[in-house]
Amino acid sequence: xxxxxxxxxxxxxxxxxxxxxxxxxxxxxxxxxxxxxxxxxxxxxxxxxxxxxxxxxxxxxxxxxxxxxxxxxxxxxxxxxxxxxxxxxxxxxxxxxxxxxxxxxxxxxxxxxxxxxxxxxxxxxxxxxxxxxxxxxxxxxxxxxxxxxxxxxxxxxxxxxxxxxxxx
Amino acid sequence: xxxxxxxxxxxxxxxxxxxxxxxxxxxxxxxxxxxxxxxxxxxxxxxxxxxxxxxxxxxxxxxxxxxxxxxxxxxxxxxxxxxxxxxxxxxxxxxxxxxxxx
Amino acid sequence: xxxxxxxxxxxxxxxxxxxxxxxxxxxxxxxxxxxxxxxxxxxxxxxxxxxxxxxxxxxxxxxxxxxxxxxxxxxxxxxxxxxxxxxxxxxxxxxxxxxxxxxxxxxxxxxxxxxxxxxxxxxxxxxxxxxxxxxxxxxxxxxxxxxxxxxxxxxxxxxxxxxxxxxxxxxxxxxxxxxxxxxxxxxxxxxxxxxxxxxxxxxxxxxxxxxxxxxxxxxxxxxxxxxxxxxxxxxxxxxxxxxxxxxxxxxxxxxxxxxxxxxxxxxxxxxxxxxxxxxxxxxxxxxxxxxxxxxxxxxxxxxxxxxxxxxxxxxxxxxxxxxxxxxxxxxxxxxxxxxxxxxxxxxxxxxxxxxxxxxxxxxxxxxxxxxxxxxxxxxxxxxxxxxxxxxxxxxxxxxxxxxxxxxxxxxxxxxxxxxxxxxxxxxxxxxxxxxxxxxxxxxxxxxxxxxxxxxxxxxxxxxxxxxxxxxxxxxxxxxxxxxxxxxxxxxxxxxxxxxxxxxxxxxxxxxxxxxxxxxxxxxxxxxxxxxxxxxxxxxxxxxxxxxxxxxxxxxxxxxxxxxxxxxxxxxxxxxxxxxxxxxxxxxxxxxxxxxxxxxxxxxxxxxxxxxxxxxxxxxxxxxxxxxxxxxxxxxxxxxxxxxxxxxxxxxxxxxxxxxxxxxxxxxxxxxxxxxxxxxxxxxxxxxxxxxxxxxxxxxxxxxxxxxxxxxxxxxxxxxxxx
Numbered sequence: 001x002x003x004x005x006x007x008x009x010x011x012x013x014x015x016x017x018x019x020x021x022x023x024x025x026x027x028x029x030x031x032x033x034x035x036x037x038x039x040x041x042x043x044x045x046x047x048x049x050x051x052x053x054x055x056x057x058x059x060x061x062x063x064x065x066x067x068x069x070x071x072x073x074x075x076x077x078x079x080x081x082x083x084x085x086x087x088x089x090x091x092x093x094x095x096x097x098x099x100x101x102x103x104x105x106x107x108x109x110x111x112x113x114x115x116x117x118x119x120x121x122x123x124x125x126x127x128x129x130x131x132x133x134x135x136x137x138x139x140x141x142x143x144x145x146x147x148x149x150x151x152x153x154x155x156x157x158x159x160x161x162x163x164x165x166x167x168x
Numbered sequence: 169x170x171x172x173x174x175x176x177x178x179x180x181x182x183x184x185x186x187x188x189x190x191x192x193x194x195x196x197x198x199x200x201x202x203x204x205x206x207x208x209x210x211x212x213x214x215x216x217x218x219x220x221x222x223x224x225x226x227x228x229x230x231x232x233x234x235x236x237x238x239x240x241x242x243x244x245x246x247x248x249x250x251x252x253x254x255x256x257x258x259x260x261x262x263x264x265x266x267x268x269x270x
Numbered sequence: 271x272x273x274x275x276x277x278x279x280x281x282x283x284x285x286x287x288x289x290x291x292x293x294x295x296x297x298x299x300x301x302x303x304x305x306x307x308x309x310x311x312x313x314x315x316x317x318x319x320x321x322x323x324x325x326x327x328x329x330x331x332x333x334x335x336x337x338x339x340x341x342x343x344x345x346x347x348x349x350x351x352x353x354x355x356x357x358x359x360x361x362x363x364x365x366x367x368x369x370x371x372x373x374x375x376x377x378x379x380x381x382x383x384x385x386x387x388x389x390x391x392x393x394x395x396x397x398x399x400x401x402x403x404x405x406x407x408x409x410x411x412x413x414x415x416x417x418x419x420x421x422x423x424x425x426x427x428x429x430x431x432x433x434x435x436x437x438x439x440x441x442x443x444x445x446x447x448x449x450x451x452x453x454x455x456x457x458x459x460x461x462x463x464x465x466x467x468x469x470x471x472x473x474x475x476x477x478x479x480x481x482x483x484x485x486x487x488x489x490x491x492x493x494x495x496x497x498x499x500x501x502x503x504x505x506x507x508x509x510x511x512x513x514x515x516x517x518x519x520x521x522x523x524x525x526x527x528x529x530x531x532x533x534x535x536x537x538x539x540x541x542x543x544x545x546x547x548x549x550x551x552x553x554x555x556x557x558x559x560x561x562x563x564x565x566x567x568x569x570x571x572x573x574x575x576x577x578x579x580x581x582x583x584x585x586x587x588x589x590x591x592x593x594x595x596x597x598x599x600x601x602x603x604x605x606x607x608x609x610x611x612x613x614x615x616x617x618x619x620x621x622x623x624x625x626x627x628x629x630x631x632x633x634x635x636x637x638x639x640x641x642x643x644x645x646x647x648x649x650x651x652x653x654x655x656x657x658x659x660x661x662x663x664x665x666x667x668x669x670x671x672x673x674x675x676x677x678x679x680x681x682x683x684x685x686x687x688x689x690x691x692x693x694x695x696x697x698x699x700x701x702x703x704x705x706x707x708x709x710x711x712x713x714x715x716x717x718x719x720x721x722x723x724x725x726x727x728x729x730x731x732x733x734x735x736x737x738x739x740x741x742x743x744x745x746x747x748x749x750x751x752x753x754x755x756x757x758x759x760x761x762x763x764x765x766x767x768x769x770x771x772x773x774x775x776x777x778x779x780x781x782x783x784x785x786x787x788x789x790x791x792x793x794x795x796x797x798x799x800x801x802x803x804x805x806x807x808x809x810x811x812x813x814x815x816x817x818x819x820x821x822x823x824x825x826x827x828x829x830x831x832x833x834x835x836x837x838x839x840x841x842x843x844x845x846x847x848x849x850x851x852x853x854x855x856x857x858x859x860x861x862x863x864x865x866x867x868x869x870x871x872x873x874x875x876x877x878x879x880x881x882x883x884x885x886x887x888x889x890x891x892x893x894x895x896x897x898x899x900x901x902x903x904x905x906x907x908x909x910x911x912x913x914x915x916x917x918x919x920x921x922x923x924x925x926x927x928x929x930x931x932x933x934x935x936x937x938x939x940x941x942x943x944x945x946x947x948x949x950x951x952x953x954x955x956x957x958x959x960x961x962x963x964x965x966x967x968x969x970x971x972x973x974x975x976x977x978x979x980x981x982x983x984x985x986x987x988x989x990x991x992x
């Protein structure tokens with residue numbers, strides 16, 4: 001058991017537990033905070049995967065922006081901090097079964113794949129960040145999706161402002 | 169060395185949990201939270217495949233970045249909608265927003 | 271123009287007259303009769319030319335005028351039709367042309383051309399008279415013009431076409447064509463006044479009765495064709511090989527083929543020439559106008575029957591001789607002789623002037639047929655020719671008488687039957703021309719010695735019967751001739767002599783020249799035409815018997831002039847004068863209102879004769895009634911309406927029921943039901959399940975879709991991965 005594996009296991013545990021808490025907590029603010037924990041865990045996983053840039057971006061954007069947005073939304077949409085009544089709907093049991101089944105089928109499916117247990121190749125001296133930058137900004141690479149994503153964000157921005165505005 | 173299967177299992181589990189949340193929670197905002205979980209599981213998957221595949225091929229990471237952007241956009245619009253619906257119907261319980269029923 | 275061309279064209283003018291009058295000139299009476307008389311005159315000229323040319327031909331009969339065309343393709347040869355002029359044709363043409371022309375001219379006056387339109391006249395009824403005012407303002411009724419004037423001329427034109435076709439044809443097929451056309455015209459003309467029920471019935475009766483005969487005749491013609499492959503006279507009747515062949519081949523019934531054919535054709539002649547037993551139509555045919563009676567039922571159509579008999583004589587006599595009669599000749603002799611006597615007896619008791627003449631015609635035709643039956647070929651032809659002239663004369667004369675009495679009846683308002691002889695009398699003074707011509711005709715009929723034509727022809731028949739030793743025929747014909755003279759004088763006495771027995775007869779008037787001129791011309795012939803046939807022995811060879819020599823050439827071998835004996839001639843003179851005298855004696859004192867002097871002495875026999883031996887009633891019961899039953903009940907009701915229509919209606923009903931069943935038991939429940947079921951089912955599914963599925967809740971949808979994905983993935987995994 002290498003150090004990397006241990007780190008991975010701890011992070012995985014954090015992620016899963018936090019995720020379960022997200023979907024089961026009654027208190028919405030708690031749910032949002034548990035989400036933050038999950039997102040931290042995911043950032044660590046990214047680091048383990050030697051995608052450092054992504055780990056940072058994860059923290060900054062997901063936690064810094066999205067999770068905060070959630071908290072705002074929670075605050076704006078509940079009279080009290082605590083929901084009344086059960087927070088699972090009637091079909092929760094069915095959802096549970098379905099979830100388990102989905103997990104099971106995914107695992108089954110993946111396990112039949114050859115490369116399921118493959119080990120990583122060494123990164124060596126490749127500058128992955130440089131490569132990422134190149135990939136994002138080269139017209140022959142992924143410039144267009146990058147720019148389109150910008151446009152998408154713009155559209156989302158405009159749309160969200162419009163939808164959420166108080167029209168009287 | 170961590171086999172790829174660990175990462176894949178992790179992301180599958182996270183995805184299933186998120187799916188469960190989407191289907192089971194009453195609160196609309198909670199549903200959106202669960203959607204974020206699912207998106208994160210996808211990201212893990214993408215990066216893992218990048219790492220365990222051809223490292224020179226950046227498409228895994230690029231895809232993950234795009235997913236970030238899309239998730240952000242989606243959250244923004246989704247929450248705006250939830251707020252708008254909350255203003256109109258005065259509730260965020262998903263079951264109560266059923267105008268499109270038969 | 272060659273004689274053959276003339277022969278081809280002879281039937282044409284009357285046909286054209288018919289077509290033109292019917293299509294174009296129906297409205298204009300003068301134009302119509304001019305066209306008709308003109309056509310008859312043209313054909314008359316043609317016939318005279320042919321006759322003249324024929325008389326100068328040496329050995330005419332062996333050499334003839336003939337022209338034919340191949341007409342009907344039959345396998346690898348043709349059935350030929352054409353025209354021919356041999357001695358028999360030529361003499362027939364002679365009397366046909368003359369009598370037809372005379373009758374056409376007569377018809378102008380008979381139908382009262384120039385007289386005013388009648389008061390109540392209608393097409394289809396006899397004209398009834400018109401009221402005219404003369405210069406004193408005095409009103410009286412006059413004879414009116416026939417409403418269907420032009421139509422009459424068209425019909426007699428068509429009739430003349432038929433007769434000419436029959437006479438000039440050189441084969442049995444076109445003869446049959448002419449035969450049938452005349453039959454049609456007979457029907458049309460007997461029923462000319464079609465609004466009269468008796469005329470309609472008479473027309474049908476005539477047609478039907480002759481039709482019975484025609485069926486057998488056609489059988490005979492077909493039989494002949496089958497045996498010989500030809501229908502031309504020259505190839506059969508002038509061909510010894512064919513005649514021999516036919517007379518020696520035997521039919522299953524024991525008579526030769528020749529006789530069988532001859533008998534079959536003879537049955538047709540029996541119908542057409544009104545011999546017993548198919549005689550019943552001729553007296554009824556007197557319903558037609560008198561020119562019709564004269565032309566069709568005296569001079570031409572009934573003569574056509576005898577003409578045909580004379581034509582087939584070689585066939586009928588093939589295989590036999592004058593002393594060994596063939597079955598066909600025997601049949602002819604018996605029927606002819608019987609009819610001659612039978613009809614003469616009926617004529618004794620008839621009061622209608624035309625009916626007497628009708629039965630007289632039947633009787634005289636019987637003479638001719640009997641003559642053929644005993645082998646008196648030339649005599650038969652001779653009598654045919656003379657009879658045509660004097661019978662036409664007599665009929666036209668009777669028409670004139672009827673017109674005169676009718677005029678008197680209209681004038682005085684005394685509406686008696688103008689055809690009943692007992693209403694006449696004393697017309698000798700009122701209608702002299704009619705009287706003298708009628709007298710000549712009557713004497714000719716009776717065989718008044720030496721002067722009249724009838725004497726020579728009738729005498730020749732009796733002489734031939736005597737010379738060949740046919741005693742039955744001889745005595746039958748002698749008796750019939752006596753009766754003929756008697757009833758003829760009866761007719762003349764009652765009509766013309768004595769005093770008028772009715773007001774109508776008192777005021778009778780002579781008829782116009784269009785009617786009396788033909789009478790005079792025919793009277794000339796009634797006297798003169800006999801002189802061409804005086805037996806040679808009588809004139810000690812000074813005057814050759816031209817007729818015998820000429821007509822005898824028609825046959826392969828000239829018939830021998832039989833041994834002359836004075837006996838038959840004396841008998842003829844005796845019975846003729848005796849009959850005439852007796853008739854005058856008995857009837858000269860009949861007064862107004864008297865009944866026939868023969869009624870009391872003969873009693874029931876008289877009634878029998880007057881009622882024509884009850885043959886009409888016999889036929890009505892035994893023939894007409896069963897046929898009517900057959901057609902009305904058996905065929906029309908049972909077979910047609912009940913069986914056939916029943917089956918058809920059943921089909922209709924069945925189809926209807928089938929359709930209904932299909933509709934009610936299959937189409938509506940199954941087909942419609944299925945369609946409705948699908949629709950209703952879908953609606954039911956939607957209505958029942960949709961509210962449950964579509965709640966409007968997204969999470970529910972999501973669960974559902976995830977479930978389906980799992981299922982699909984499982985299926986996919988199962989099939990494609992394992």
